[in-house]
Amino acid sequence: MHEPRDFLFWPARVLPHLALLVALLGLWEWAVASGSVDTIMVPRPSAIMAAIFELYVTKGSIYQHFFITLAEAVFGFLIGAGVAIALAVSSSLSENFERYVSPYAVVLNVTPGIALTPIIIAWFGYGMGSKIALAAVICFFPIFVNTLTGLRQTDPDREELFRSFGASRRQVFTQLRVPAALPLMFAGLKIGLTTALIGAVVAEFAQATAGVGVLMSRFSFALDMASSLATLLSMTLIGLLLFYTMEFLDDRVVFWRRDARMSAVSRARARAWASGAEK
Amino acid sequence: MADVVTQMAATGGKSLRQRQNATHIGIFLTLILLWELGALMGWLDPLFFPAPSAILTSFWRIYFAQGNIWYHLYVSLGLVFAGFTAGSILGIGLGAVVGMNGLVRRFLQPYVIVLEATPRIAVAPLLIAALGFGATSKIAIIMLVCFFAPFINTLSGVINVDRDRMELMRSLGASKLQVLRKLVLPEAVPVIMAGERLALTSALSGVLVAEFIQRDQGIGTLILTYTRNLNMASAFACILTLTLIGFLIFKGMEKLDHHIAYWKNEAGLRRVGAKRAQAWATAQRGQSNA
Amino acid sequence: MNTMQSSAQAATAARRGIVIEGRDVGKSFGGGSVIALEGASFSVKAGSFVSLVGPSGCGKSTLLRLIAGLIDRTSGQLTVHGRDVKGPHSDVGMMFQRATLLEWRTAIENVLLPVELQRTVTAADRARATELLAMVGLKDFAFSFPSQLSGGMQQRVALARLLQTGADILLLDEPFGALDEFTRERLNIELMRIVGEVGATTLFVTHNILEAIFLADEVMVMTPRPGRLARMVHVPFARPRTPELTLTPEFNALVAEVRDILGTH
Ligand SMILES: Nc1ncnc2c1ncn2[C@@H]1O[C@H](COP(=O)(O)OP(=O)(O)OP(=O)(O)O)[C@@H](O)[C@H]1O
Ligand SMILES: [Mg+2]
Numbered sequence: 001m002h003e004p005r006d007f008l009f010w011p012a013r014v015l016p017h018l019a020l021l022v023a024l025l026g027l028w029e030w031a032v033a034s035g036s037v038d039t040i041m042v043p044r045p046s047a048i049m050a051a052i053f054e055l056y057v058t059k060g061s062i063y064q065h066f067f068i069t070l071a072e073a074v075f076g077f078l079i080g081a082g083v084a085i086a087l088a089v090s091s092s093l094s095e096n097f098e099r100y101v102s103p104y105a106v107v108l109n110v111t112p113g114i115a116l117t118p119i120i121i122a123w124f125g126y127g128m129g130s131k132i133a134l135a136a137v138i139c140f141f142p143i144f145v146n147t148l149t150g151l152r153q154t155d156p157d158r159e160e161l162f163r164s165f166g167a168s169r170r171q172v173f174t175q176l177r178v179p180a181a182l183p184l185m186f187a188g189l190k191i192g193l194t195t196a197l198i199g200a201v202v203a204e205f206a207q208a209t210a211g212v213g214v215l216m217s218r219f220s221f222a223l224d225m226a227s228s229l230a231t232l233l234s235m236t237l238i239g240l241l242l243f244y245t246m247e248f249l250d251d252r253v254v255f256w257r258r259d260a261r262m263s264a265v266s267r268a269r270a271r272a273w274a275s276g277a278e279k
Numbered sequence: 280m281a282d283v284v285t286q287m288a289a290t291g292g293k294s295l296r297q298r299q300n301a302t303h304i305g306i307f308l309t310l311i312l313l314w315e316l317g318a319l320m321g322w323l324d325p326l327f328f329p330a331p332s333a334i335l336t337s338f339w340r341i342y343f344a345q346g347n348i349w350y351h352l353y354v355s356l357g358l359v360f361a362g363f364t365a366g367s368i369l370g371i372g373l374g375a376v377v378g379m380n381g382l383v384r385r386f387l388q389p390y391v392i393v394l395e396a397t398p399r400i401a402v403a404p405l406l407i408a409a410l411g412f413g414a415t416s417k418i419a420i421i422m423l424v425c426f427f428a429p430f431i432n433t434l435s436g437v438i439n440v441d442r443d444r445m446e447l448m449r450s451l452g453a454s455k456l457q458v459l460r461k462l463v464l465p466e467a468v469p470v471i472m473a474g475e476r477l478a479l480t481s482a483l484s485g486v487l488v489a490e491f492i493q494r495d496q497g498i499g500t501l502i503l504t505y506t507r508n509l510n511m512a513s514a515f516a517c518i519l520t521l522t523l524i525g526f527l528i529f530k531g532m533e534k535l536d537h538h539i540a541y542w543k544n545e546a547g548l549r550r551v552g553a554k555r556a557q558a559w560a561t562a563q564r565g566q567s568n569a
Numbered sequence: 570m571n572t573m574q575s576s577a578q579a580a581t582a583a584r585r586g587i588v589i590e591g592r593d594v595g596k597s598f599g600g601g602s603v604i605a606l607e608g609a610s611f612s613v614k615a616g617s618f619v620s621l622v623g624p625s626g627c628g629k630s631t632l633l634r635l636i637a638g639l640i641d642r643t644s645g646q647l648t649v650h651g652r653d654v655k656g657p658h659s660d661v662g663m664m665f666q667r668a669t670l671l672e673w674r675t676a677i678e679n680v681l682l683p684v685e686l687q688r689t690v691t692a693a694d695r696a697r698a699t700e701l702l703a704m705v706g707l708k709d710f711a712f713s714f715p716s717q718l719s720g721g722m723q724q725r726v727a728l729a730r731l732l733q734t735g736a737d738i739l740l741l742d743e744p745f746g747a748l749d750e751f752t753r754e755r756l757n758i759e760l761m762r763i764v765g766e767v768g769a770t771t772l773f774v775t776h777n778i779l780e781a782i783f784l785a786d787e788v789m790v791m792t793p794r795p796g797r798l799a800r801m802v803h804v805p806f807a808r809p810r811t812p813e814l815t816l817t818p819e820f821n822a823l824v825a826e827v828r829d830i831l832g833t834h
Contacts, residue, residue, distance in 0.1 A: 020386055041409045099299065100306055110525030114484040115499070115518050117491060118506035123327055198398040205404065206491050206503075213401065217492070220404035228405050232397070239396030443669045450637050450663045451734065453686045461686070465673045542673040548714045555675055556712035559695075 043226035051230040062215070062234060069200050069211040070238050072128055076135020077196035077242075081189060084140045088147035092177070098148075105144055113138035113199070117206045126207050135199035139192035146188025150181030183257055186250040193242045201235065212238070329512035334519070337512040348501065348520065355486050355497040356524075358414060362421025363482040367475055370426045374433025374471075379459060384438075395431070400424050403488050417489040424485040425478040432474030436467025469543060472536045479528050483521070588738060588770050589613040589636060593645035596631050601643075605631040609645070609798045611789060613770060618761070620781035621774045622827065623791030629774045632791075633740045636772070637661050649738065659687075662736035666743040668723035670715040676726045677702060677711040683734040694733075701729040704763060721745075721752040728760070732767060739764065739771045746776065754812070757784060765808065778827050779815055790830045799830050 025045045031037050032044040043051075055062040087105070091098035117134060124130035154177055162172050204213025212235050219228035255261040311331050317323040318330030325333070341348040377383050403420045410416035440463050448458050464471075490499025498517060505514040541547030594609040606628035613619050621629045634640045635647060638657045647654045649661065662683075670679045680698040684690050702711055705725035715723055724744060731739060744760075745753040761784055764771050775781050781788050788802040804823065806814060814820055 017386065017389055100303065103303070107522060107526075110529050111518065111522040112480065112483045112487060112525060114487045115502060115521050117487075118503045119511070119514055119518070122506050122509075122511070194396070194398070198400055201398050201401045202488055202491075205488065216401060217404040220408040223408055225405070225409070228408070232401060232405065235401050236393055236397040239398060240393070243396045441669070443665045443667055444671070446634070446637075446639050447663060447665070447669050448686075449639055449657045450661065451683045451686050452657055452659050457686050461682070462671065465671065468673075540673075542714055542716065548717060552675060552712045552714060552717075555678070559677075559712070563695075 040223060040225065043229060047226040048229050048233075051224075051226040052233065055227065055230055055234075062212070062231070065210055065212045065215050066234055066238065068128065069131075069197075069204065069213065069235075070241070072131040072200040072203075072211065073135055073193070073197040073238070073242065075128075076132040076199060077139050077193050079132065080136035080139040080196060081143050081192055083136070084143035084188075084192070085147055085185075088144050088151060091148055092151035093173070102148075105141070109141045109145070113141075114202055117203055121203065121207050126209060131200045131203040131208065131211065134203040135196040138199040139196040142191040142195060143185075143188040146191075147181060147185045150184030150188075151177050153184075154180065182254050186246070186254055190243065190246045190250070193246050194239060197235070197239055197242060326509060326511060329515055333512035334515045337510075337516040338519075341513055341516055348498070348517065351496060351498045351501045352520070355490065355499065358417050358421060358486050358489075358497070359479075359482045362418045362485065363425050363479055365418070366422035366425030366482070367429045367478050369422070370429030370474070370478070371433045371471060374430045375437055375459065375464070377430075378434045378437025379455065379463070384434075391431070391434075394427065399427060400485060400488050403485075403492055407489070407492060412493055412495065417486065417493070420489045421482050421485040424481040428477035428481065429471060429474040432470045432477075433467060436470035437463050440466055469536070469540045472532070472540060476529075476532045476536075479532060480525070483525065483528070586615045587612045588615045589647075589649050589772075590651075591636075591645065591647045594632070594635060594642050594647050595644035596628070596635060596640065597643050606635070607797055611798055611801065613772065613787075615770055616768055617786045618764060618771045618773065618784055619787045619789055620785035621772060621789045621791060622776070622778055622781045623831070624793045625776070627791045627793040627797075629791060630742050633663070633742050633772060633774065636738075637663055637740055659734070660736055661738040661740055662731040662734040664724075664727050664731045664739070664741045664744045666746045668715065668720075668727040670723055670726055670730075672715045675712045675714055676707060676718065676729075679715070679726055680729045680733050682730060698729070698733060701732050702726070704732075704766075705729045705759070721748050721756060724748065724756065728763070732763070737769050739769050741771065741773045743774050743776065753780075758812075760784070761808075761810070778824055778831075782820065782823050782827065783810065783812075783815055788827060790827055792831070802827055802830070 028042075029045050032039055032042060087101065091102055113134070116137060120133050120137070121130045124133050158176060159172060162176055167175065200211065201213040201216075204211040205217055208214045212231055216228055216231045216235075219225075219231060251261055255265045314323070314328065315331050318325060318328065318333070323330075329337075377387055400420070402423060406419050406423070407416045410419055444462055444466070445458070448462050453461070486497065487499040487502075490497040491503055494500050494503060498521065502514050502517045505511070505517065537544050537547055541551045590612045592610050594606065595604070596606045597604045609628075609632060621632065623629055631640070635642050636649065636654065638654045638661075641655070649658065652658075670676075671682065674682070677695075677698050680701060681690055681694060684694045684698075699708075699711065702708055705728050707722060707725055707729070710718060710722065715726070718726065728744070731741075741760075745756050748756070757780060773781075773784060782802075782804055785804050788804060790799045790802060791797065792799045802823065806820070
């Protein structure tokens with residue numbers, strides 16, 4: 001989104017933020033140290049740092065949990081997204097399929113998927129299976145609905161134009177409908193990915209032996225607030241990791257929505273065109 | 280899509296619509312019958328798929344024979360209402376303030392991104408530990424999961440206000456408060472309502488998670504207990520209850536949306552237009568009488 | 570010293586009957602990277618109708634927004650009624666290419682908006698709003714919402730709203746640009762009549778040279794990149810004008826002149 005030369009100015013952009021953050025943390029530390037805030041309820045920033053250091057460096061105990069949760073969220077997401085996209089594509093291609101299947105999807109949508117947690121754990125056990133299943137179930141709907149909406153919102157003028165060029169149904173679908181649906185689909189995938197992480201964590205709260213959710217409840221109930229906040233920050237880290245991966249893909253695939261990417265792609269295509277013309 | 284259906288019905292496609300409805304019901308009944316049959320023949324593990332008849336019996340039991348679900352529903356929905364109200368007021372208010380103030384927005388942006396990426400419901404154990412077991416921590420959890428969607432939507436509604444209209448307001452010498460009240464908020468209403476819809480759904484999830492952890496009362500606790508006791512039919516009945524509640528919420532919010540953002544639908548335009556013309560005429564008459 | 574100077578300016582401007590005066594007005598965006606307007610010097614007489622023509626991106630909208638005080642100039646002097654322009658002021662009313670109506674308000678409520686922003690609405694204001702709607706030919710649509718009106722009708726509501734401000738300077742930025750030819754022509758003639766009735770000073774941006782000349786007493790011709798004021802062309806034809814005017818050789822000579830200015834730059 002930024003111009004390349006923006007890069008040179010990044011300290012100017014980041015420094016005020018950093019200054020504010022440091023000031024806030026300092027104020028917080030001071031408030032706790034001066035005894036005006038309860039240390040058990042609100043740990044000091046330095047205690048949280050110490051907990052992070054312990055979790056990540058001295059003990060290194062978080063990695064196992066971190067990667068288990070990450071894997072649960074990603075696998076759940078892949079399954080949920082796969083089913084959602086397959087169903088959305090089928091629905092957009094067949095009126096009958098849509099008419100008779102989408103009501104069930106709507107019913108699923110209005111049910112809070114989280115309510116299935118105990119049942120899914122009963123079905124899939126205490127291991128990773130149940131976490132993946134819950135993640136898949138609750139990330140299904142945003143992806144399904146966005147993809148279907150995207151595929152259905154066709155511009156009649158453009159479709160007519162395509163048909164006037166003698167395009168086949170298949171060409172209309174792949175050349176017109178799918179590209180037009182991509183922005184919305186990616187928006188759905190982004191929401192879905194965050195939702196999948198929520199599913200994994202909630203299932204871990206309910207019953208599990210490993211994962212950041214387990215860590216979180218353990219620390220919380222031992223009233224070790226510093227460590228639970230450190231764990232929360234780890235979840236944020238997982239969330240950011242997933243979010244930016246999706247953002248990156250979005251940037252690559254739906255390049256025409258971003259100015260900077262658009263000019264990059266247009267330069268690349270111009271180059272390819274030129275070298276093709278030489279041959 | 281509903282429009283298409285009604286339209287078809289209106290233009291003499293009645294028999295087609297009836298046929299489609301029949302097909303719907305047919306498919307549904309076939310599925311249920313197959314399921315029942317499967318349970319009856321022992322092909323389906325009752326632990327996984329309790330028979331439809333068993334679920335129906337459970338419905339009867341938890342609603343009437345035993346009648347124990349009412350209390351839990353009452354508890355959970357009360358919490359949802361409290362947390363949702365508090366969370367959305369906070370979200371909309373903060374969203375408007377942050378949206379109108381460029382400097383605050385700039386400094387808050389990284390925190391918003393971080394908050395967006397965090398699975399916010401994960402704070403549940405922490406809040407329970409800090410605030411203790413009971414309603415307070417549950418409401419805090421619901422508030423927290425509700426807060427975000429109205430906040431973000433109000434914020435983006437406020438930021439994306441139409442540029443020309445903004446200039447118009449400025450050229451008419453409107454104050455900041457007037458711009459907010461007369462242009463920004465009304466223009467953002469549809470987006471804010473969409474946020475409220477998400478918030479209400481999240482509130483339902485929030486109360487469930489809080490109850491899963493606290494295991495004292497409420498519909499979440501009920502589902503958990505039934506599942507633990509391997510009474511799957513009753514657990515399913517509870518979940519279907521939530522489906523119904525979810526559906527009612529969905530419909531209710533849709534109605535509310537139509538009502539509040541009346542200028543986005545034909546019927547609303549006609550209704551409000553007529554009402555205003557009437558009010559105007561009454562005022563005019565009062566004027567001439569005086 | 571400054572106030573003295575400006576009051577002296579006000580006095581001379583009033584004597585000459587000049588309501589808007591610019592000297593070397595310039596505007597750049599992005600810290601000087603985009604020059605939208607450069608060295609514009611002009612004056613507009615009270616009650617006159619001035620058209621602005623020029624290719625897209627030459628700074629016409631920028632000039633209007635500067636006069637309205639919506640943006641600050643980066644160089645030069647600009648006065649309205651002899652007073653230095655700094656920030657939005659109530660001497661001018663604006664109208665845009667899009668009607669910019671508030672779609673949750675009925676037509677008449679949209680017309681009343683300017684009043685509502687200043688004070689409580691009185692019965693007199695309501696009567697005036699009704700009158701203005703009648704003037705733009707929308708008497709029967711007072712309680713319609715914008716989405717129930719056609720594009721041309723929406724623009725008429727915007728025009729009524731503009732007149733409700735009571736401003737004596739009207740800034741119109743391609744107000745009918747998005748409409749079809751027939752509607753536009755009709756609205757132009759109506760606009761001329763209404764503006765004449767109200768006696769307002771009008772700045773009217775358009776891309777259409779014929780339209781510009783037909784409506785105006787004075788045509789400001791602008792050239793692109795960076796936006797400059799090339800010339801003011803005086804239009805001598807008497808009012809009221811009829812569409813037949815556009816067929817006369819005098820009119821077409823003027824059209825050719827403006828084309829020429831635009832073409833040679
Ligand atoms: N807010 C802004 N930021 C940066 N550049 C701007 C801004 N507003 C206008 N410009 C630039 O200033 C120049 C003049 O713009 P302006 O809108 O005044 O042109 P215009 O003559 O009204 O064009 P058109 O006939 O297309 O409406 C253009 O090059 C435009 O890109
Ligand atoms: Mg313009």
